[in-house]
Amino acid sequence: xxTSVHCGPCHNGQMTSTFTEPSESPALLLLGGRRDDMSERGxxxxxxxxxxxxxxxxxxxxAAKESLGERVFILGHHYQRDExxxxxxxxxxxxxxARDAAARPAAEFIVFCGVHFMAESADxxxxxxxxxxxxxxxxxxxMADMANINQVEDAWEQLAEAxxxxxxxxxxxxxxxxxxxxxxxxxxxxxxxxxxxxVAMRWAFDRVGGVDGTGKVLFMPDQHLGRxxxxxxxxxxxxxxxxxxxxxxxxxxxxxxxxxxxxILWKGHCSVHGRFRKxxxxxxxxxxxxxxxLVHPECTHEVVTSADxxxxxxxxxxxxxxxxxxxxxxxxxxxNLVRRLAHAHPxxxxxxxxxxxxxxxxxxxxxxxxxxxxxxxxxxxEVPNRVSVDPQTQEQAKVALERMLALPAKDAxxx
Numbered sequence: 409x410x411t412s413v414h415c416g417p418c419h420n421g422q423m424t425s426t427f428t429e430p431s432e433s434p435a436l437l438l439l440g441g442r443r444d445d446m447s448e449r450g451x452x453x454x455x456x457x458x459x460x461x462x463x464x465x466x467x468x469x470x471a472a473k474e475s476l477g478e479r480v481f482i483l484g485h486h487y488q489r490d491e492x493x494x495x496x497x498x499x500x501x502x503x504x505x506a507r508d509a510a511a512r513p514a515a516e517f518i519v520f521c522g523v524h525f526m527a528e529s530a531d532x533x534x535x536x537x538x539x540x541x542x543x544x545x546x547x548x549x550x551m552a553d554m555a556n557i558n559q560v561e562d563a564w565e566q567l568a569e570a571x572x573x574x575x576x577x578x579x580x581x582x583x584x585x586x587x588x589x590x591x592x593x594x595x596x597x598x599x600x601x602x603x604x605x606x607v608a609m610r611w612a613f614d615r616v617g618g619v620d621g622t623g624k625v626l627f628m629p630d631q632h633l634g635r636x637x638x639x640x641x642x643x644x645x646x647x648x649x650x651x652x653x654x655x656x657x658x659x660x661x662x663x664x665x666x667x668x669x670x671x672i673l674w675k676g677h678c679s680v681h682g683r684f685r686k687x688x689x690x691x692x693x694x695x696x697x698x699x700x701x702l703v704h705p706e707c708t709h710e711v712v713t714s715a716d717x718x719x720x721x722x723x724x725x726x727x728x729x730x731x732x733x734x735x736x737x738x739x740x741x742x743x744n745l746v747r748r749l750a751h752a753h754p755x756x757x758x759x760x761x762x763x764x765x766x767x768x769x770x771x772x773x774x775x776x777x778x779x780x781x782x783x784x785x786x787x788x789x790e791v792p793n794r795v796s797v798d799p800q801t802q803e804q805a806k807v808a809l810e811r812m813l814a815l816p817a818k819d820a821x822x823x
């Protein structure tokens with residue numbers, strides 16, 4: 409496994425680094441080159457895109473952004489490709505970016521370089537006079553799409569008919585559609601991020617008798633974040649968790665199994681973080697004895713329990729920023745971010761926790777041609793790819809988001 413960033417020779421007193429790219433995996437939809445109609449939003453860009461090889465793209469993006477001035481505010485997710493990130497006014501994770509958008513009421517246009525659910529959240533939190541734009545409507549999220557609102561409503565009805573409705577609180581990860589957030593809003597639930605999942609889950613349990621009681625949490629859509637939070641942070645057992653498969657009656661569980669469960673985990677996962685395996689951790693430790701293993705909590709339970717450090721994207725960034733020069737790290741998260749961290753820290757040895765390409769393929773649909781097209785459309789007086797959440801869904805989703813904002817602060821050292 410030769411996927412590391414090696415400290416290179418010194419030039420002018422500065423350390424340099426090289427990043428050895430993982431090999432390409434044909435199973436992935438690399439860089440938005442193709443579309444999976446079963447799991448992604450298959451909406452074609454309705455305008456004419458400049459060719460990716462156009463050497464004038466950077467100049468055109470710069471000119472369009474300067475022409476729009478304060479009217480436009482560009483958000484760039486941490487997993488976004490560098491050619492797009494260079495034009496972002498702010499970078500961050502999905503919830504931070506949505507809050508950043510809400511804090512800029514003077515911006516007429518919010519261009520969200522992320523995926524669809526993120527743009528929805530920005531539309532929920534921003535003023536109605538602001539237009540949230542997603543440069544490519546095909547930039548969906550396979551995890552978010554694994555929790556369809558009709559499936560969730562049906563599951564909730566089945567749980568109620570089985571007698572568990574009054575003792576179950578829904579919690580949805582930020583990586584979910586506005587419709588799922590609205591479902592939580594109208595059913596006494598809450599939204600969480602990977603940073604505050606523990607606090608949100610404790611809050612939910614407190615509504616039904618506490619962690620030590622008999623109440624339940626329905627956690628959507630990422631089973632791994634839910635399981636890791638319940639077991640490693642709340643002290644529940646793996647046996648306290650059941651997986652709910654929406655394609656099966658009662659999610660594939662018996663009524664007795666649901667009665668005994670404390671956490672009902674929706675059968676969903678991240679297509680990037682779900683690729684990492686314990687064998688990758690073992691290989692990294694064998695290659696570099698003493699290496700620090702740092703992973704995202706969307707990874708599987710076996711990977712998380714094999715790691716030295718586990719935390720959100722911001723936690724990963726902050727941990728690398730504070731790490732000692734000369735230290736070695738293997739990181740289990742999206743490749744664009746790992747590559748960016750490696751080049752930002754040439755004084756550290758940084759490895760990617762996989763031996764094949766592991767981009768977020770849907771995030772990578774937002775490329776420079778799409779961004780240029782969106783910005784130039786705005787300059788021309790057209791508003792392309794506006795993401796609009798209907799007023800009722802907005803109101804109910806905002807209830808769940810505001811409950812999250814009202815949660816007690818967690819220990820910042822764990823963020």
